[in-house]
Amino acid sequence: MHQEKSGPWLEARITREQAGRTMLELLVEEIGLPDKAARELFRKGDVERGKETARPEDTVKAGELLRCLLFPEEPYGFEPVMWPLDVLYEDDHLIVINKEAGRKVHPNDPDETDTLLNALAFHYQMQGLETKVRILHRLDQETSGAILFPKHAVAQTVLDAMLAERTVSREYRALVQGKVVQKKGLIDAPIGRDRYHATRRRVSQTGKAAQTEYEVVTRYRNATLVKARLRTGRTHQIRVHFAHLGHPLVGDELYGGSTVQFGRQALHAALLRFPHPLTGELLEIEAPMPDDLADLLQRLAPL
Numbered sequence: 218m219h220q221e222k223s224g225p226w227l228e229a230r231i232t233r234e235q236a237g238r239t240m241l242e243l244l245v246e247e248i249g250l251p252d253k254a255a256r257e258l259f260r261k262g263d264v265e266r267g268k269e270t271a272r273p274e275d276t277v278k279a280g281e282l283l284r285c286l287l288f289p290e291e292p293y294g295f296e297p298v299m300w301p302l303d304v305l306y307e308d309d310h311l312i313v314i315n316k317e318a319g320r321k322v323h324p325n326d327p328d329e330t331d332t333l334l335n336a337l338a339f340h341y342q343m344q345g346l347e348t349k350v351r352i353l354h355r356l357d358q359e360t361s362g363a364i365l366f367p368k369h370a371v372a373q374t375v376l377d378a379m380l381a382e383r384t385v386s387r388e389y390r391a392l393v394q395g396k397v398v399q400k401k402g403l404i405d406a407p408i409g410r411d412r413y414h415a416t417r418r419r420v421s422q423t424g425k426a427a428q429t430e431y432e433v434v435t436r437y438r439n440a441t442l443v444k445a446r447l448r449t450g451r452t453h454q455i456r457v458h459f460a461h462l463g464h465p466l467v468g469d470e471l472y473g474g475s476t477v478q479f480g481r482q483a484l485h486a487a488l489l490r491f492p493h494p495l496t497g498e499l500l501e502i503e504a505p506m507p508d509d510l511a512d513l514l515q516r517l518a519p520l
C-alpha cells in the first residue's frame with residue numbers, strides 16, 4: 218500500500234487486493250500501526266474513508282482513500298533556535314541526527330536554548346511542521362553520533378516498544394585505556410547511582426540490570442578501540458562498564474580516564490539498526506567518526 222503525507226494526514230489508496238478488508242486490518246497489517254494505537258485513532262475520530270469518519274469494522278472498496286490524522290498541530294515544547302543539524306536520515310515519521318560532541322541533547326532549565334532539541338524544533342519549523350519534539354533515547358553531552366527522534370505519537374509508541382524489546386540495535390565505538398585481552402565478551406553488571414557523587418553511576422548489586430556486548434576492533438600500545446552494543450540503556454552504561462573492567466574510556470575523567478591525549482570521553486554512537494516503525498523496512502544508519510577522534514586514532518600506534 219502506497220502511503221504519503223498530505224498536511225496533517227497520512228493517506229493511502231485502497232487497491233483491488235485490499236478490497237473487502239476492515240479498516241482496522243489495513244491500519245495494523247498494511248500501514249503498520251500497533252493495534253492499540255490504531256484503535257485510539259478510531260476512538261478519537263482520526264481515521265477517515267474519503268471525507269467520512271471511519272469505524273474499525275468498516276470494510277473498504279478498491280479506489281477509496283484512507284486517511285489517518287498522524288500529524289496534528291502541536292506546540293514544539295522547546296524554543297526553536299537556529300543551529301545547523303547534520304541529518305543522517307529523515308522521512309515523514311522519524312529523523313536521525315549526527316550529534317556533535319559538546320552539545321546537550323535537552324536543556325536542564327528553561328533558559329537553556331542551545332541544545333539539540335531547540336535546533337530540532339527550528340528544523341521542524343523551517344519544514345512547516347508543527348509537532349511536538351519527541352525524545353526516544355539520549356546521548357551524553359560529550360558523546361558524538363547517531364540519535365533517533367520520532368516525529369509523531371504513533372512512531373514514538375512503536376519505537377518505544379522496539380527499544381524495550383531490543384529491536385533497535387545501538388552500536389558504539391569506544392577507545393578505552395589499556396589492552397583489552399579478551400577479543401569479545403558480555404559485560405553483565407547492574408548499574409546504580411553513586412551515593413557520593415551526584416552525576417556518577419557505579420556497578421552495584423542493588424542497581425538496575427545492565428548488559429553491554431563488546432568486541433575488540435584494534436589494539437594500540439596503551440589503548441584499545443572496541444565496538445560496544447547496548448542490550449540495555451542505563452545512564453553512562455558503556456563508561457561505567459569499561460571502568461569496572463579496569464579500562465576507563467580515554468578522556469573520561471569522571472570515571473578515571475586520562476585527559477592527556479583527549480579532552481572528552483572517546484565515545485561515538487556509530488550505528489543504528491532498526492525496522493522502520495511503519496513500513497517495517499530495515500534501516501541501518503551510520504554516523505561517520507568525528508574528526509577529533511579520527512585524528513587521535515591516526516596518531517596512535519597499532520600493535
